[in-house]
Amino acid sequence: MNISDIAKLAGVSTSTVSRYFNNGYISAEKKAIIKKIVEETGYQPSTYAQTLRTKQTRLIGVIIPKLNSETVSKMVGGINQILSEEDYLLLLGDTENDEREELKFLQVFNQNQVDGIILIGTIFTAKHKKLIKDSKVPLVLLGQTLPGVSSVYHDNYNAAKQMTRHLIKTGKVFAMITATEEDKAAGLDRKNGFLDALREAEIDPDKIHFGEARFSIDSAREVCQALFTKNPEIDTLFCATDNMAIGAYQYLASIGKSIPEQVQLCGVGNSTIANVPYPAISSVGFPYEESGQLAAELLLDALSEGDKVNKEIKIGYEMALKDSTR
Amino acid sequence: MNISDIAKLAGVSTSTVSRYFNNGYISAEKKAIIKKIVEETGYQPSTYAQTLRTKQTRLIGVIIPKLNSETVSKMVGGINQILSEEDYLLLLGDTENDEREELKFLQVFNQNQVDGIILIGTIFTAKHKKLIKDSKVPLVLLGQTLPGVSSVYHDNYNAAKQMTRHLIKTGKVFAMITATEEDKAAGLDRKNGFLDALREAEIDPDKIHFGEARFSIDSAREVCQALFTKNPEIDTLFCATDNMAIGAYQYLASIGKSIPEQVQLCGVGNSTIANVPYPAISSVGFPYEESGQLAAELLLDALSEGDKVNKEIKIGYEMALKDSTR
DNA sequence: AAATTATATGAAATCGATTCCAGGAAGTAT
DNA sequence: ATACTTCCTGGAATCGATTTCATATAATTT
Numbered sequence: 001m002n003i004s005d006i007a008k009l010a011g012v013s014t015s016t017v018s019r020y021f022n023n024g025y026i027s028a029e030k031k032a033i034i035k036k037i038v039e040e041t042g043y044q045p046s047t048y049a050q051t052l053r054t055k056q057t058r059l060i061g062v063i064i065p066k067l068n069s070e071t072v073s074k075m076v077g078g079i080n081q082i083l084s085e086e087d088y089l090l091l092l093g094d095t096e097n098d099e100r101e102e103l104k105f106l107q108v109f110n111q112n113q114v115d116g117i118i119l120i121g122t123i124f125t126a127k128h129k130k131l132i133k134d135s136k137v138p139l140v141l142l143g144q145t146l147p148g149v150s151s152v153y154h155d156n157y158n159a160a161k162q163m164t165r166h167l168i169k170t171g172k173v174f175a176m177i178t179a180t181e182e183d184k185a186a187g188l189d190r191k192n193g194f195l196d197a198l199r200e201a202e203i204d205p206d207k208i209h210f211g212e213a214r215f216s217i218d219s220a221r222e223v224c225q226a227l228f229t230k231n232p233e234i235d236t237l238f239c240a241t242d243n244m245a246i247g248a249y250q251y252l253a254s255i256g257k258s259i260p261e262q263v264q265l266c267g268v269g270n271s272t273i274a275n276v277p278y279p280a281i282s283s284v285g286f287p288y289e290e291s292g293q294l295a296a297e298l299l300l301d302a303l304s305e306g307d308k309v310n311k312e313i314k315i316g317y318e319m320a321l322k323d324s325t326r
Numbered sequence: 327m328n329i330s331d332i333a334k335l336a337g338v339s340t341s342t343v344s345r346y347f348n349n350g351y352i353s354a355e356k357k358a359i360i361k362k363i364v365e366e367t368g369y370q371p372s373t374y375a376q377t378l379r380t381k382q383t384r385l386i387g388v389i390i391p392k393l394n395s396e397t398v399s400k401m402v403g404g405i406n407q408i409l410s411e412e413d414y415l416l417l418l419g420d421t422e423n424d425e426r427e428e429l430k431f432l433q434v435f436n437q438n439q440v441d442g443i444i445l446i447g448t449i450f451t452a453k454h455k456k457l458i459k460d461s462k463v464p465l466v467l468l469g470q471t472l473p474g475v476s477s478v479y480h481d482n483y484n485a486a487k488q489m490t491r492h493l494i495k496t497g498k499v500f501a502m503i504t505a506t507e508e509d510k511a512a513g514l515d516r517k518n519g520f521l522d523a524l525r526e527a528e529i530d531p532d533k534i535h536f537g538e539a540r541f542s543i544d545s546a547r548e549v550c551q552a553l554f555t556k557n558p559e560i561d562t563l564f565c566a567t568d569n570m571a572i573g574a575y576q577y578l579a580s581i582g583k584s585i586p587e588q589v590q591l592c593g594v595g596n597s598t599i600a601n602v603p604y605p606a607i608s609s610v611g612f613p614y615e616e617s618g619q620l621a622a623e624l625l626l627d628a629l630s631e632g633d634k635v636n637k638e639i640k641i642g643y644e645m646a647l648k649d650s651t652r
Numbered sequence: 653a654a655a656t657t658a659t660a661t662g663a664a665a666t667c668g669a670t671t672c673c674a675g676g677a678a679g680t681a682t
Numbered sequence: 683a684t685a686c687t688t689c690c691t692g693g694a695a696t697c698g699a700t701t702t703c704a705t706a707t708a709a710t711t712t
Contacts, residue, residue: 338661338662339661339663340663341661341664342660342661345660350660351658351659351661352661353660356660377667378669379666380667
């Protein structure tokens with residue numbers, strides 16, 4: 001069933017049927033008959049033929065580092081709210097934290113598949129930067145920044161700094177479980193915020209310890225064990241993510257450290273899982289859903305105006321102090 | 327840059343260029359020159375023109391109830407492992423547990439967009455059943471069954487029954503936080519397994535209590551409070567999902583019930599979050615990643631053979647007893 | 653040597669829509 | 683009455699690939 005069949009059945013030309021679907025000039029009379037035929041046959045225009053002609057896919061590629069992540073799902077939720085209103089469909093590319101997959105999706109999406117791309121990125125290599133800048137379709141970065149590219153990102157530096165200022169009030173010996181510095185947002189910025197707050201308070205560098213973990217509960221548990229085995233005097237632990245804080249919590253609970261009395265503990269993300277342990281874990285996070293919405297709006301702007309001006313939107317933090325900090 | 331441009335540059339016809347890409351008859355000589363031109367120009371055939379001609383999209387629609395769910399992400403991971411090998415891309419439709427969204431995606435995917443559909447469904451209304459059966463493209467159900475449709479589903483009934491048999495050894499007064507029975511897998515089957523195990527052991531029906539919660543921690547916490555306020559003598563609580571078990575744990579911890587001494591507690595799903603509380607929560611789950619793989623393979627079969635024989639694969643359960651049960 | 657088969661190529665039709673163009677009818681301004 | 687718009691319509695070109703068909707040459711059988 002194609003447009004010619006409908007045209008024949010309705011006794012009009014294909015042009016007229018096309019106009020019926022695209023709000024072109026059409027008489028009430030023909031409109032009625034085409035409507036009737038379309039309803040009877042359940043005809044739907046082929047999106048592929050439309051795309052071939054119009055170059056519009058009505059598909060937006062969203063590249064995400066991980067499906068099962070609360071922050072990611074909130075961001076995607078926000079993106080979807082805005083884009084589904086405009087009849088866009090999301091083509092999700094899940095990389096499971098594999099940067100090569102990220103490159104693959106960037107290429108595949110760019111070739112032919114989508115009208116625009118939102119990249120919830122993590123690590124940017126030179127290849128990433130090249131592909132991002134060379135993107136033929138509008139691209140918005142979410143959660144990271146890159147000069148010359150539109151982005152919505154989070155003020156990780158000040159979030160970590162502010163949280164650390166709070167920890168300093170009662171802390172003596174500090175430690176941080178960090179993420180890889182290749183991840184600027186979750187790794188570098190949070191570490192720098194932590195460090196700068198401590199410098200500001202003129203904390204003795206000998207009383208600051210670091211361990212780097214991967215983005216998993218298990219990895220953080222092991223790193224926490226190493227940290228405390230070497231430095232049992234740590235009384236304040238800042239974790240770069242809530243998941244890491246859970247890993248740390250598990251280790252600390254297992255060796256009988258009381259939280260927050262002996263060790264105070266916090267994470268980043270304001271995620272649900274931070275509320276599962278008892279005591280609930282203090283965290284600082286961002287309005288991720290809103291970030292997603294903003295990114296989607298930025299993309300829509302770029303799509304309609306085709307404008308080459310790129311905007312960078314920085315999102316402020318939200319503190320959520322609970323009982324794991326003093 | 328299209329196929330004619332390449333043909334001109336290479337001094338051949340478009341047919342020959344097309345054959346170059348589709349392993350048709352082509353001389354080594356022309357192959358070499360086309361290869362050179364393609365590499366120089368970075369030309370990639372338009373997937374939309376290809377689809378228009380071949381009716382193959384190389385896209386598989388996967389409809390999921392929720393992005394941020396461990397079971398879902400494991401299943402999607404399994405699906406993706408198999409399908410990406412065959413150069414399929416996943417078009418994810420996230421319904422956020424809204425059944426109308428499910429219908430929408432079923433329609434959109436069916437129109438033109440995808441070669442096949444995997445539906446990780448929840449509630450099936452009459453409309454769902456109609457759309458599923460009328461699907462123009464092969465469709466595989468994952469996590470639920472429907473007569474006459476290919477599916478990979480989990481033996482929720484026996485999983486719940488087996489777990490309950492374990493609880494019976496030390497339990498006296500039983501309760502279950504259930505999911506809506508409209509969700510056959512998570513709601514009805516698990517409830518029936520629980521009930522039948524208790525009947526088998528000839529437990530006094532007066533010592534069995536029920537509360538129904540939505541799929542969220544908060545909802546389960548409230549339901550748990552209601553249950554225990556009315557029946558403080560409950561000493562064994564079966565939750566239909568791990569998330570619900572977390573909610574129950576939070577309430578029980580807040581009123582100072584000791585787990586598992588005063589109340590033993592378990593969930594379903596074998597998810598990471600069940601290991602976060604102390605004590606870790608016993609659970610019974612399924613090899614979700616493998617289920618996803620199987621569903622993908624079923625779909626590939628249907629895609630290649632175009633065979634109308636539908637298979638139903640039942641997946642067995644895996645018990646994970648931890649310290650929240652006696 | 654003749655017949656058959658496999659390999660190689662280009663022209664043209666095709667997939668299913670949109671859109672440009674030309675032309676007709678109807679309404680309005682001059 | 684004439685000149686302009688505005689509205690409405692169908693024919694034909696077009697988007698960018700694949701595929702059928704016709705044809706030619708090379709390789710293999712008989």
